[in-house]
Amino acid sequence: MTKRRTALLGFLAVFAIIAGACGDDADTTGQGGTATTLGSAGGTVASTRPVVDADPAAILRYGSMQANSLDPVLQRTPCEITQMRLIYDTLFYYDVAGKLQPMLATEYKLDDPLNLTVKLRSGVKFQDGTAFNAEAVKFAFDRALTDAISNVKGALYMLESVTAVDETTVRFKMKSAAGGPLLAQLADRPGLMYSPTAFKAAATPADFFGKSPVGSGMYQITGEYRPIESMSVRSWDGYWDTTTPRLGGIDMTEVKVDALVNAIKSDQFDLVPIDAASQVAGLKDATDVVVKIDPSIQLRTFLINSTEEPFDDVRVRQAMAYGIDRKAVTDVMTEGLVGPVSQWYPKGFVGYDAALDSLYPYDVAKAKQLLTEAGFPDGFTFNAVIGDTSTSYIQQNELIQGQLKLIGVTMNITYVPTAQTVPTFYPTDPTKKSGVVAGAWGANLTYDPDAFFRPRYLSDGNTNVGRDELPGLRDVLVQAAAATDEATRVRLYGQAAKLTLDSLLEGFPLFTVPAIQAHKNYVGGVDVATTRCPATLRGKYITKGKVAITN
Amino acid sequence: MGLLILRRFLQAIPLIFLVSVAAFSLTWLLPGDPAYAIAGIEATPEEAAAVRERLNLDDPAHVRYGRWLGNAMQGDFGKSALTDRPVAAELKRRLPITASIAVGAFIMAVLIGTLVGVVQGAFAGRLPDKALLFFVSLGLSTPQFWIGTLLITYFGVKWKLFPVLGYVSFADSPGQWLEYAFLPMLTLAIFTWSEVARQLRTGLVGVLDQDYVRAARARGISNTRIIARHALKNAALPTITIIGVRLGFLLAGSIIVENIFGINGLGAYALTAVQTRDVPIIQAVVVISAAVVLIVGFLVDVAYAFLNPKVRVR
Numbered sequence: 001m002t003k004r005r006t007a008l009l010g011f012l013a014v015f016a017i018i019a020g021a022c023g024d025d026a027d028t029t030g031q032g033g034t035a036t037t038l039g040s041a042g043g044t045v046a047s048t049r050p051v052v053d054a055d056p057a058a059i060l061r062y063g064s065m066q067a068n069s070l071d072p073v074l075q076r077t078p079c080e081i082t083q084m085r086l087i088y089d090t091l092f093y094y095d096v097a098g099k100l101q102p103m104l105a106t107e108y109k110l111d112d113p114l115n116l117t118v119k120l121r122s123g124v125k126f127q128d129g130t131a132f133n134a135e136a137v138k139f140a141f142d143r144a145l146t147d148a149i150s151n152v153k154g155a156l157y158m159l160e161s162v163t164a165v166d167e168t169t170v171r172f173k174m175k176s177a178a179g180g181p182l183l184a185q186l187a188d189r190p191g192l193m194y195s196p197t198a199f200k201a202a203a204t205p206a207d208f209f210g211k212s213p214v215g216s217g218m219y220q221i222t223g224e225y226r227p228i229e230s231m232s233v234r235s236w237d238g239y240w241d242t243t244t245p246r247l248g249g250i251d252m253t254e255v256k257v258d259a260l261v262n263a264i265k266s267d268q269f270d271l272v273p274i275d276a277a278s279q280v281a282g283l284k285d286a287t288d289v290v291v292k293i294d295p296s297i298q299l300r301t302f303l304i305n306s307t308e309e310p311f312d313d314v315r316v317r318q319a320m321a322y323g324i325d326r327k328a329v330t331d332v333m334t335e336g337l338v339g340p341v342s343q344w345y346p347k348g349f350v351g352y353d354a355a356l357d358s359l360y361p362y363d364v365a366k367a368k369q370l371l372t373e374a375g376f377p378d379g380f381t382f383n384a385v386i387g388d389t390s391t392s393y394i395q396q397n398e399l400i401q402g403q404l405k406l407i408g409v410t411m412n413i414t415y416v417p418t419a420q421t422v423p424t425f426y427p428t429d430p431t432k433k434s435g436v437v438a439g440a441w442g443a444n445l446t447y448d449p450d451a452f453f454r455p456r457y458l459s460d461g462n463t464n465v466g467r468d469e470l471p472g473l474r475d476v477l478v479q480a481a482a483a484t485d486e487a488t489r490v491r492l493y494g495q496a497a498k499l500t501l502d503s504l505l506e507g508f509p510l511f512t513v514p515a516i517q518a519h520k521n522y523v524g525g526v527d528v529a530t531t532r533c534p535a536t537l538r539g540k541y542i543t544k545g546k547v548a549i550t551n
Numbered sequence: 552m553g554l555l556i557l558r559r560f561l562q563a564i565p566l567i568f569l570v571s572v573a574a575f576s577l578t579w580l581l582p583g584d585p586a587y588a589i590a591g592i593e594a595t596p597e598e599a600a601a602v603r604e605r606l607n608l609d610d611p612a613h614v615r616y617g618r619w620l621g622n623a624m625q626g627d628f629g630k631s632a633l634t635d636r637p638v639a640a641e642l643k644r645r646l647p648i649t650a651s652i653a654v655g656a657f658i659m660a661v662l663i664g665t666l667v668g669v670v671q672g673a674f675a676g677r678l679p680d681k682a683l684l685f686f687v688s689l690g691l692s693t694p695q696f697w698i699g700t701l702l703i704t705y706f707g708v709k710w711k712l713f714p715v716l717g718y719v720s721f722a723d724s725p726g727q728w729l730e731y732a733f734l735p736m737l738t739l740a741i742f743t744w745s746e747v748a749r750q751l752r753t754g755l756v757g758v759l760d761q762d763y764v765r766a767a768r769a770r771g772i773s774n775t776r777i778i779a780r781h782a783l784k785n786a787a788l789p790t791i792t793i794i795g796v797r798l799g800f801l802l803a804g805s806i807i808v809e810n811i812f813g814i815n816g817l818g819a820y821a822l823t824a825v826q827t828r829d830v831p832i833i834q835a836v837v838v839i840s841a842a843v844v845l846i847v848g849f850l851v852d853v854a855y856a857f858l859n860p861k862v863r864v865r
Contacts, residue, residue, distance in 0.1 A: 227634035266707045266715045
């Protein structure tokens with residue numbers, strides 16, 4: 001271990017592992033015919049540690065604001081949900097262990113494979129005084145399914161209609177049996193609830209979400225919301241959950257990645273996301289700053305378009321997997337904070353299979369042998385695309401470029417404007433293939449594996465680079481989505497993971513990005529660090545008089 | 552004088568026209584599909600097509616240019632492809648931020664540069680001149696991003712004398728404005744005052760060697776009075792040209808400085824727009840910046856003509 005790394009690890013305040021995340025004992029789909037109550041129905045939604053003398057009037061200054069839309073059905077960046085969750089609550093939410101928990105909904109029941117009944121929390125109001133009820137839920141989902149600007153329709157592929165049974169009961173009718181994936185959406189963007197009264201009263205939806213969005217969340221927007229620049233929220237007194245620590249407000253400002261370390265050291269911010277592990281060393285001398293590092297659900301992957309030659313041969317894809325030293329790449333990219341991975345999901349998650357833990361160890365000889373068998377004894381040349389301002393991706397690709405040379409493969413890197421990487425990787429036209437042949441890229445894991453596998457591996461998936469489909473995978477995913485018992489889900493999603501990793505049709509994982517947050521020592525509630533996208537600000541607090549929290 | 556103003560004004564029209572054509576051509580010169588940036592990552596092809604139709608992205612180029620130019624002349628630069636917010640409103644909010652820092656830096660640069668240049672000129676070849684020359688050379692050769700980083704490290708992080716990020720408008724609080732804007736202005740000003748000092752020193756050394764100055768000295772007029780009342784005006788002419796050119800550079804420098812200090816001015820707006828390929832913003836910033844540079848050039852020409860009558864007859 002280098003001196004630098006020893007020093008780095010020496011001052012890290014906490015290093016927690018999300019072990020035993022959602023898997024074994026989580027019941028995320030309910031039992032057919034039996035009402036399932038998730039967590040405590042009256043409940044606190046977040047805190048896991050005792051709160052140390054929180055100041056209810058304190059304003060937290062957070063060094064990131066990447067929301068470009070506050071409309072739950074119009075996703076422009078994956079980060080937006082960080083800000084949305086402050087204003088709007090979801091029906092359910094996933095806790096830090098990846099377990100589905102109640103929020104605006106208290107329980108659910110799978111009446112039959114195609115009908116899900118959800119019971120709502122009573123007595124909840126939106127910030128304009130409108131009652132939160134089944135009609136409000138129906139309004140939000142009807143809009144998600146039908147509004148022309150909605151881009152969450154794909155995520156709700158299974159949903160046919162929503163019925164308000166009574167004031168506190170909603171029935172979700174599905175086109176295909178997919179109770180688990182639907183529940184996951186009730187905890188995600190489509191499940192964010194806003195006031196139908198205020199929405200209808202606004203001149204346009206853009207006015208409502210851009211100037212005065214009204215949810216039932218613990219904070220209300222105040223002042224001018226400036227997309228990808230700044231936004232402030234203040235505590236809402238009418239919030240239903242009186243147990244979770246609440247700040248007087250949060251002022252969020254977008255800060256350039258390179259400026260985050262100085263931003264917190266100069267006392268201008270209380271909490272900042274740290275995107276690069278190498279920046280952690282810059283905080284070493286800040287005695288009033290705590291650095292929290294945890295595994296995240298953000299993956300770095302080696303993306304392959306297997307409809308392009310020579311990647312249409314599985315042996316070539318496998319040669320790439322054997323020919324990349326994932327440990328070396330991970331060590332450099334994360335300063336040794338995490339290890340490499342050989343499968344998509346970490347232990348404890350549905351989608352993890354212990355049998356896949358040692359796939360594709362670094363083996364140059366094996367890689368060369370596979371290339372020879374595939375008809376490329378002297379290697380080959382291919383093109384990769386990277387965003388020209390994404391320094392982390394540039395570094396990652398250049399490391400891989402060097403390693404692939406050792407097996408005779410030349411990786412030519414083309415730099416494109418960062419904003420164009422997604423359209424380049426994932427063309428909007430389903431009849432077109434991605435222009436990318438292969439390259440290192442990122443991906444966010446989802447707590448329900450359906451939303452991870454379906455868009456990437458089915459031919460109609462919007463993040464499927466080659467628009468090809470792995471034979472047999474659709475059947476497995478359909479069965480898994482319809483499964484109502486946990487053991488079957490674990491088995492089937494494990495099977496899906498194996499199919500994808502045997503074929504390497506869309507590439508393979510390299511490592512999970514460590515989530516790093518730096519906060520002043522008077523900030524509490526940072527139980528588990530989150531990445532910038534998305535970050536969890538709920539439950540954070542500041543001590544009275546900004547007294548340092550000693551533990 | 553009136554003819555000169557009219558001539559300069561007429562020369563500016565075709566220039567602005569050419570800049571507007573170049574700015575509008577960015578739609579084709581930049582790669583990718585703007586409809587995708589607007590519709591979002593999860594958009595379907597139908598949604599992207601709807602965006603194209605809504606924004607008339609499929610119309611012929613000349614039709615779109617005519618529409619864009621007509622709107623731009625009325626101050627409407629369209630909406631940001633990324634945020635869907637009117638570009639003109641953002642320019643109105645951000646231009647004063649950039650202008651206040653650029654003008655502050657400009658005043659700082661002229662005052663300090665003049666002082667340093669005069670001292671150097673008055674003590675040419677002696678110790679004060681040589682000592683100041685060291686700092687002037689340093690100021691001319693040090694890149695802005697490095698100066699900014701250094702100032703942040705010491706004045707912001709180590710000594711906590713100034714905030715390192717953000718901006719407060721002069722109207723909200725002049726005191727806080729100075730607190731937030733001081734380091735960015737200093738970063739921007741260092742190169743310009745070094746250049747002003749160098750020009751002025753050279754000019755003064757030349758002027759102070761002329762016969763009328765020697766005659767003034769022979770008449771017993773003090774050196775300070777000679778410089779202040781006679782030499783400075785003549786030595787300042789080349790410096791004015793430099794100052795005019797530097798104003799344009801101060802605007803360009805704001806891109807770096809605003810990003811270092813987290814200021815949401817025109818420079819940061821332009822850089823983000825380039826990174827995200829937000830064409831309407833890039834077009835507006837290009838046209839506005841060109842107009843500002845032309846106006847500054849125009850004012851410098853007028854000032855030069857005012858100080859030097861020979862220029863007026865050209």
